[in-house]
Amino acid sequence: MSKTKLLEFLRNTMSMTDVYQPVVVKELLLHGGQRTKTELAAALAAHDIAVQEYYERIVMRWPKITLTKHEIIDYERKTSVFRLLPYPEEPELRNEAILVCEEKIEDWFEKKKSRERAPEAGASVRYEVLKEAGGKCQLCGIAAEVRPIDIDHIVPRSKADKHGKVRLNDQLIEVNDRENLQALCFACNRAKRTSDDTDFRRRGKLVRDRIPQIIEASGRVPIISELKEQALRAALYDKLSEEHAEFLRATYRATKAADKLNELADIIEVALAFGAQYDANEEEMLAIVREKRKTRGGFSKGYYYCGDH
Secondary structure, three states, X not given: OOOOHHHHHHHHHOOOOOOHHHHHHHHHHHOOOOOOHHHHHHHHHHOOHHHHHHHHHHHOOHHHHHHHHOOOEEEEOOOOEEEEOOOOOOHHHHHHHHHHHHHHHHHHHHHHHHHOOOOOOOHXXXXXXXXXXOOEOOOOOOEOOOOOEEEEEOOOHHHOOOOOEEEEOOEEEEOOOXXXXXXXXXXXXXXXXXXXXXXXXXXXXXXXXXXXXXXXHOOOOOOXXXXXXXXXXXXXXXXXXXXXXXXXXXXXXOOOHHHHHXXXXXXXXXXXXXXXXXOOOHHHHHHHHHHHHHHHOOOOOOOOOOOOO
């Protein structure tokens, strides 16, 4: 194989929709040309902004609170630096502490595996769950192209009885029953605690005003309910998340500019509907946009604020 083939691919052939390809190649270059799938997955996670932001929030909650309370660490807000207070100066003590940490981590994973030995949902069931969810998180609406989507047990497996059954909607079903599964993104699934049994699945969605008429013209009979006040506002919140996810999906799939503009138009339409909920018509909303642009500017310059000196 030509020695220049890799450079030729990297410089001229590689087409990117995310950082995945160069991260994988770089990892292989740094480690003698070989890495396991677990090692490569860890490298990709380290370059995923959503994953980083999620764990930045995590580290500032339970680890920071608990370890600070026990005077194991402190945190300097100005520099965002954590410090280990009882830091062992002797290498032997440091190595012993590292070994204890590794043992604790391994024990935790073993316990987690034993809790999750119930048979997993089959591939066909997983496909049906993702299909019903439209390939999006059923809580925040983000698309699978942007953030990995997990199959979540609504009633957690930890609540299953000795026969592997859980109670959902007053019915006793198998923990891996299709009715006990929903699609949640990486961040939402990890934010959902093991004791939480909230069903985030949406059984319907808000549609444009002429959609019922279009469905009827096709010979079908739509089942429609008309939402008002708080119910409508809640549906608009869901619709905004849905349209935002559709726009991200169009962006990450490198579709035509016209497709992205169509998705942006849907976001604007939902925003205008929200404005109507607060007694502002389209012209009044656009007047607010123009006034804010006049006093504070728009976002066309690309200025990114990082703090003060």
